[in-house]
Amino acid sequence: MRIMKKSLILSVMSAVAFAVPATAKISTGSNVADMTVVDSNGQTHNLSDFAGKKVVLEWTNDGCPFVKKHYKTGNMQKTQKLATAGDDTVWLSIISSAPGKQGYVSGEQANELTVSRDASPTAVVLDPSGTAARSFDAKTTPHMYIIDEAQTLVYQGAIDDNSSARSSTVEGAKNYVTAALDDLNAGKAVAVSETAPYGCSIKYK
Amino acid sequence: MIRFILLMTMWLVALPAFANQSIPVDTGKVEASLVSSHNVVPPGGKFHVALRTALDDHWHTYWRNSGDSGEPVFVDWKVPEGILVGDISWPLPRTLATGPIINYGFEGTPLFPVEFTLAETAEIGSVFIVEADFYYLVCKDVCIPEQGKASLPIKVGPAEADTRWQAEINAALAATPKQSGIKGTIKKTAETVIMGFTGASSLSTAQDVHFFPYDQGVLGHSAPQAVRMGAKGLEITTAADYIWDNPMAETLSGVLAFTENGQRVGHEVTLAIGQSIDLGFAAVKPQAVGGITLLTAIFGALIGGLILNLMPCVFPVISIKALSIAKSAHGERSAIKREAWLYTAGVVATFLLLTFALLALKAGGSEIGWGFQLQSPKVVGVLAVLLFVIGLNLLGTFEFGSSLQNTGAELTQKSGAAGSFFTGALAVVVATPCTAPMMAGAVGYALAAPAAVTLAVFMALAIGFALPFLLIAYIPGMISKLPKPGPWMVTFKEVLAFPMFAAAIWLVWVLSLQAGEAGVLYVLAAMLAAAFAIWCFKRKARPVKIIGVMSMLAALALSVSLYPKQVALSHEADAWSAARVSELQAEGRPVFVDFTAAWCVTCKVNEKVVLDQARTRKLFGDTNTAFLIADWTNKNDVIAAELAKYGRAGVPLYLVYNQDSVSPVILPQVLTYDVIREAIAGK
Numbered sequence: 001m002r003i004m005k006k007s008l009i010l011s012v013m014s015a016v017a018f019a020v021p022a023t024a025k026i027s028t029g030s031n032v033a034d035m036t037v038v039d040s041n042g043q044t045h046n047l048s049d050f051a052g053k054k055v056v057l058e059w060t061n062d063g064c065p066f067v068k069k070h071y072k073t074g075n076m077q078k079t080q081k082l083a084t085a086g087d088d089t090v091w092l093s094i095i096s097s098a099p100g101k102q103g104y105v106s107g108e109q110a111n112e113l114t115v116s117r118d119a120s121p122t123a124v125v126l127d128p129s130g131t132a133a134r135s136f137d138a139k140t141t142p143h144m145y146i147i148d149e150a151q152t153l154v155y156q157g158a159i160d161d162n163s164s165a166r167s168s169t170v171e172g173a174k175n176y177v178t179a180a181l182d183d184l185n186a187g188k189a190v191a192v193s194e195t196a197p198y199g200c201s202i203k204y205k
Numbered sequence: 206m207i208r209f210i211l212l213m214t215m216w217l218v219a220l221p222a223f224a225n226q227s228i229p230v231d232t233g234k235v236e237a238s239l240v241s242s243h244n245v246v247p248p249g250g251k252f253h254v255a256l257r258t259a260l261d262d263h264w265h266t267y268w269r270n271s272g273d274s275g276e277p278v279f280v281d282w283k284v285p286e287g288i289l290v291g292d293i294s295w296p297l298p299r300t301l302a303t304g305p306i307i308n309y310g311f312e313g314t315p316l317f318p319v320e321f322t323l324a325e326t327a328e329i330g331s332v333f334i335v336e337a338d339f340y341y342l343v344c345k346d347v348c349i350p351e352q353g354k355a356s357l358p359i360k361v362g363p364a365e366a367d368t369r370w371q372a373e374i375n376a377a378l379a380a381t382p383k384q385s386g387i388k389g390t391i392k393k394t395a396e397t398v399i400m401g402f403t404g405a406s407s408l409s410t411a412q413d414v415h416f417f418p419y420d421q422g423v424l425g426h427s428a429p430q431a432v433r434m435g436a437k438g439l440e441i442t443t444a445a446d447y448i449w450d451n452p453m454a455e456t457l458s459g460v461l462a463f464t465e466n467g468q469r470v471g472h473e474v475t476l477a478i479g480q481s482i483d484l485g486f487a488a489v490k491p492q493a494v495g496g497i498t499l500l501t502a503i504f505g506a507l508i509g510g511l512i513l514n515l516m517p518c519v520f521p522v523i524s525i526k527a528l529s530i531a532k533s534a535h536g537e538r539s540a541i542k543r544e545a546w547l548y549t550a551g552v553v554a555t556f557l558l559l560t561f562a563l564l565a566l567k568a569g570g571s572e573i574g575w576g577f578q579l580q581s582p583k584v585v586g587v588l589a590v591l592l593f594v595i596g597l598n599l600l601g602t603f604e605f606g607s608s609l610q611n612t613g614a615e616l617t618q619k620s621g622a623a624g625s626f627f628t629g630a631l632a633v634v635v636a637t638p639c640t641a642p643m644m645a646g647a648v649g650y651a652l653a654a655p656a657a658v659t660l661a662v663f664m665a666l667a668i669g670f671a672l673p674f675l676l677i678a679y680i681p682g683m684i685s686k687l688p689k690p691g692p693w694m695v696t697f698k699e700v701l702a703f704p705m706f707a708a709a710i711w712l713v714w715v716l717s718l719q720a721g722e723a724g725v726l727y728v729l730a731a732m733l734a735a736a737f738a739i740w741c742f743k744r745k746a747r748p749v750k751i752i753g754v755m756s757m758l759a760a761l762a763l764s765v766s767l768y769p770k771q772v773a774l775s776h777e778a779d780a781w782s783a784a785r786v787s788e789l790q791a792e793g794r795p796v797f798v799d800f801t802a803a804w805c806v807t808c809k810v811n812e813k814v815v816l817d818q819a820r821t822r823k824l825f826g827d828t829n830t831a832f833l834i835a836d837w838t839n840k841n842d843v844i845a846a847e848l849a850k851y852g853r854a855g856v857p858l859y860l861v862y863n864q865d866s867v868s869p870v871i872l873p874q875v876l877t878y879d880v881i882r883e884a885i886a887g888k
Contacts, residue, residue, distance in 0.1 A: 025425070030793075064348060065342065065348055065349065065350045066276075066348075102346065130304075134305070139306055140274040164279075165348075166350065194422075194450070194451075195422075195447075196421030196422045196446075196447075197274075198271075198274070198275075198276065199274055200275075200344070200348045201274040201275070201303045201304070201308070202274075202306065203304075204303075204305055
């Protein structure tokens with residue numbers, strides 16, 4: 001009986017061994033689950049608070065050469081200003097670097113960065129645990145997401161079509177975020193709704 | 206600066222004899238230089254120049270597809286007009302993990318060689334410069350973009366190789382993944398991509414397999430790549446990325462990397478999109494199927510065979526045999542041994558016959574599995590009639606020529622031998638519908654294995670099946686443990702008729718599913734004919750006996766004229782198909798797939814005891830789980846292939862695709878409510 005039990009366990013184990021762990025990417029076009037985040041001023045936001053507005057998520061890390069490229073050339077600031085010009089779009093810059101890792105900042109430092117870089121996000125979200133990043137399966141800095149008024153994910157991927165950290169590559173590149181927002185504002189479906197994100201890896205815990 | 210000038214001068218002076226390497230450039234974390242395979246190249250000649258990058262420890266640069274983040278190494282070559290510049294021969298990348306992020310790149314000292322072709326018109330004796338502007342992102346936990354410039358003079362004249370660098374460049378070129386005989390396919394189903402690779406014998410022994418796509422967006426770089434080995438190749442299943450929703454080319458390319466004889470190798474493979482190839486999963490190697498080894502399979506089969514004795518359709522036959530042995534117990538011991546061995550021979554012979562039939566069908570390309578016999582309504586019909594006749598016999602309606610309950614005195618040696626042999630054969634025939642849970646793995650393994658292994662496992666099954674009698678015959682105390690023979694045996698025998706009738710009813714029900722109402726009519730008519738034949742045989746008059754023979758033939762004819770009916774299309778809504786699973790998954794619903802067959806006892810028990818219960822239905826309702834049935838009652842190659850995918854050769858098989866799983870969870874063959882609940886919840 002003991003041997004029988006053992007071989008039974010063996011056969012059950014061999015069946016279980018087929019199971020594979022899961023991944024959690026949100027597919028474009030599906031609804032985004034609500035999420036609560038804290039910004040650099042200690043204020044709490046729910047994603048659902050922004051229902052009725054468009055939300056742009058920008059994963060960032062000020063030490064990352066790719067992020068530097070877009071801020072030094074003014075490209076990210078320009079994209080932010082264009083996006084938030086009307087009152088109908090919210091821009092959240094999210095920092096998911098774990099404590100001790102590159103890009104991890106305090107709320108105060110985050111605010112200083114916003115001022116010194118002349119950036120204009122609606123809020124800078126601090127996500128040192130990486131919870132928000134994981135729920136979006138964010139990979140890189142920058143990694144961009146656009147959520148429409150109905151809280152549907154309508155774009156995810158790169159900021160533009162030139163995936164290099166060299167500054168010379170900003171000019172002439174197609175800005176996917178601006179294009180997607182233009183499509184939405186024109187009442188059209190987003191033409192390019194998913195691209196491969198590029199950049200530094202998010203400095204997860 | 207002075208040192209630099211000195212170096213420069215030395216290098217220029219020493220040029221012809223100097224190893225052909227540019228002055229190394231330290232860009233920070235990397236020391237980069239250009240190296241050439243040749244110092245002197247003839248007009249029209251080919252040579253290689255490589256960017257050689259010595260990385261600081263634990264720092265890495267990126268492959269042509271950098272993976273989740275990063276940026277590929279970039280080189281801009283500047284050469285005089287007329288010189289042809291080729292593409293970088295990329296080294297074999299490795300996966301580099303940073304938290305949940307997976308990158309493709311290099312550590313150590315990777316070389317990036319490029320082939321150059323000199324113009325035919327190049328002037329002998331002249332010197333030209335190969336110059337490179339290079340740029341790379343070098344990362345550890347943080348990334349630094351670094352760049353530099355290097356140049357190298359090459360002389361035109363009779364070819365003169367640089368032995369030092371040529372060797373290193375040739376080694377790099379040899380290790381560069383190239384097109385080989387490997388063919389590949391890629392297909393997206395639901396959220397997964399399945400890639401098949403075939404065309405090289407090394408594939409079946411490959412270890413640490415990983416596919417690196419050239420393009421972004423094809424597959425989730427950080428998703429695990431599940432590898433399954435077939436006799437003709439291997440299959441990789443992983444998460445799909447966004448590219449599949451966009452217009453695509455007809456092929457995708459990348460590098461299939463694996464370890465072969467301790468050596469890491471890579472092959473460039475072009476994948477045909479939307480296709481699949483035969484990877485020989487029907488003949489999977491022993492160690493590949495769910496960790497079942499030959500020994501485990503043989504042991505499982507032995508135990509499974511033993512358990513078969515307790516199945517409701519077998520038990521009556523066995524009991525009668527046991528009793529007849531008990532009766533002989535007062536006779537000589539050698540006679541008991543002889544009977545036990547004859548019985549074993551009957552069992553083994555029948556199993557051999559079945560195994561050869563299976564092997565023949567397999568060789569013929571049929572997808573078959575355990576219980577395949579019952580997929581034919583003809584076999585089910587004959588079995589139903591046979592069980593009915595055995596039942597009548599047990600009730601004492603008639604006696605076989607070498608009737609089991611006869612006292613040995615009337616029997617000739619020969620008919621006794623035939624009787625034991627026949628009992629063994631009969632026991633196997635009626636046992637086949639009953640798949641003991643333990644046996645499924647072993648039989649699945651056996652059917653997927655080479656013929657010799659199939660034979661070994663089935664023989665173990667046969668021995669296990671016959672084992673009780675061998676034990677009775679050989680273990681001294683056993684016979685005395687059997688109940689004393691007496692008049693009670695007649696009653697016992699008659700009682701055993703009823704499980705036989707019950708089994709016959711079950712088979713008739715199976716037939717009603719397989720062959721419809723007409724099938725039921727045929728088999729019942731066949732039973733009537735058989736009963737009439739038996740009555741005829743009991744008459745003394747010869748003409749009546751002839752009528753009996755004709756009636757028996759009619760019963761047989763009726764049974765074998767059964768045909769499977771077409772599956773009703775109205776059932777399609779819940780019917781399983783790979784496409785349906787994908788659709789439902791896309792809707793975000795968990796999916797439960799029940800691979801079942803009307804003739805599968807374990808399946809019916811699970812359906813009755815677990816699946817058809819109110820709380821299970823409620824669970825499915827609450828979690829919005831879709832319930833799909835893959836009905837294998839009749840022969841179906843698609844379902845057989847799906848079963849084989851999970852190392853099974855028969856039903857039941859239960860799969861749960863929960864919302865975000867790449868591959869389904871395989872549930873145990875004996876279901877419980879909790880097992881299903883946890884699988885759906887993704888625990």
